[in-house]
Amino acid sequence: MERILSFSREMELLPGEGLILCALSGGRDSVALLHFLKEHGFSVAAAHFDHQLRPDSAADAEFCRALCGEWHIPFYQGEGNVAALPGNVEANARAARYAFLEKTAAQTGAAVIATAHNADDNLETVLLHLARGCGLNGLTGIRPRWGIVVRPMLKVPRSAVDAYVEALALPYVEDATNADTAYARNRLRHQVLPVLRSINPKVAEAAGRMTETLRRDLDFLETHGGRERPSAAERTWPPLETAEVPPDGMVETPLWTLRVTRIDRVPDAPPTPAAFYLRPPLDGRLWIRGRKTGDCLHPPFRTGKTVKKWFNELNVPVGEREATPVLTDGTHILSVAGIGPSQEHLAPPGQEGLLVQWTRKREETGQ
Numbered sequence: 001m002e003r004i005l006s007f008s009r010e011m012e013l014l015p016g017e018g019l020i021l022c023a024l025s026g027g028r029d030s031v032a033l034l035h036f037l038k039e040h041g042f043s044v045a046a047a048h049f050d051h052q053l054r055p056d057s058a059a060d061a062e063f064c065r066a067l068c069g070e071w072h073i074p075f076y077q078g079e080g081n082v083a084a085l086p087g088n089v090e091a092n093a094r095a096a097r098y099a100f101l102e103k104t105a106a107q108t109g110a111a112v113i114a115t116a117h118n119a120d121d122n123l124e125t126v127l128l129h130l131a132r133g134c135g136l137n138g139l140t141g142i143r144p145r146w147g148i149v150v151r152p153m154l155k156v157p158r159s160a161v162d163a164y165v166e167a168l169a170l171p172y173v174e175d176a177t178n179a180d181t182a183y184a185r186n187r188l189r190h191q192v193l194p195v196l197r198s199i200n201p202k203v204a205e206a207a208g209r210m211t212e213t214l215r216r217d218l219d220f221l222e223t224h225g226g227r228e229r230p231s232a233a234e235r236t237w238p239p240l241e242t243a244e245v246p247p248d249g250m251v252e253t254p255l256w257t258l259r260v261t262r263i264d265r266v267p268d269a270p271p272t273p274a275a276f277y278l279r280p281p282l283d284g285r286l287w288i289r290g291r292k293t294g295d296c297l298h299p300p301f302r303t304g305k306t307v308k309k310w311f312n313e314l315n316v317p318v319g320e321r322e323a324t325p326v327l328t329d330g331t332h333i334l335s336v337a338g339i340g341p342s343q344e345h346l347a348p349p350g351q352e353g354l355l356v357q358w359t360r361k362r363e364e365t366g367q
Contacts, residue, residue, distance in 0.1 A: 001036055001164045003155045013150040018111030020044045021076075023101055024068070026060045026173040028165045029116035031067070033153055035170055037114065038071060047104045047113075049097040050079035053089070054177070063173050076104045080270030086357060087275050090183075095272035098149070099340075103301030105148060117142050117151040119204040120158040123196075124188050126207055131184075136218050141211035147313055157204045237323035240290035245327070251288055253325050256337045258288060259357040266353040271300050273340035277353040281329035286354075288325040295326060297333055299340040310339050327356070 008014040014037075022034045024046040037044045048064040050057050061077055068075035078100035085092045101113050122141040129138035144151050153161070165172065181187045196203045237254055245251050251258045266277045291307045298304030305313075311321050316338065327335040335341045337358045347353030 001156060004152045007155045008152045011144045013152045015111040019108060021105045021110035021113045022046045023115045024048045024064050026064045027175060028172040029118060029161055031170050031172045032161050032164050033116040045074040045108060047076040047101055049100045051082040051093045053083055060173050081268060084267040084269035085275050092272050096270045099301045112148050112150045114150050114152055116153055118153045118156050118158050118161055119208050122154055123204045123207040124185055127188050140215045140218055155208055236319035239322040240325055242287055242289040245286040245288060255323055255361055256325050257359040261355040263355055264352055266347045266349050266351055268349040271341055271346060275357045276341040277347040278334055278345050278356055279347045280354055287328050287330055290322050291326050295333055297336050297339060298343050300343045307336055
């Protein structure tokens, strides 16, 4: 676990001063990270999001609250009925969780959000990308920093986390779904990784060295334009032309698919960048277009800023920016693909609304 400090200094992940908001699920990884930060004198708070996907999820939240009370750590909790959202449950859960974490970080003035991804998580991510097909970017694994989100445990193997928790007899909760091999990541964890460890017991550390090297290579190539044949992620797409969105219809663009469905009663579900409910426009008409200078968006739980700044913060490839769809009612920006909806135009639960779903198309690279 001491590798956390040297890795964080090397990558400038943890601030010497300022609040660290630790994402706390209650599992052993996040409990270990929270304890480590507390014991090493960092200013830390914890945030837990209840996805309400399991009957006992409220007990996990209560465990986190009690633990933080015992350790005298400020605790923040959010919740959302993720199952009520259409689309992929795992993707929606992740989007809702990070939206809550970013909102809490903004409210508390936290300098960073620290998550407990470890070296084995990184290996699993690389293997998933490889199995599904990917380019160089997919082989770089989990990045140590993404905006204000940092992963200080990325060099620590899961075995070291387990040893830390057991040596200190730290309490934690076990998510029963971690053993469910219906999930691809769990099949990798329980069926594939043991085989790889029989070949190399330190396979997670070896994968970490590989992804670090590939990240440096990718950064160099992106900076110097060194690839002979651009991948789909590097292509310059033509600017998006304005088009009307048919009622209860679908619009295809080169990079995104937009589906809009009118519903009579909006459920009480947290908005995510990929799926949300909007108030119907007064004249019933919607349009998509490319971004314009000065376009701004204020997503839920986040600060408002120009679309250009959002693209920079989210590392949207320059060649995709003019082809990324902006949804409008002709006057107001309602949503931007990949970023999310406008807080101001969300439909309240129980009223008539429009279900809006953005789906990113897969490129020939498989990314």
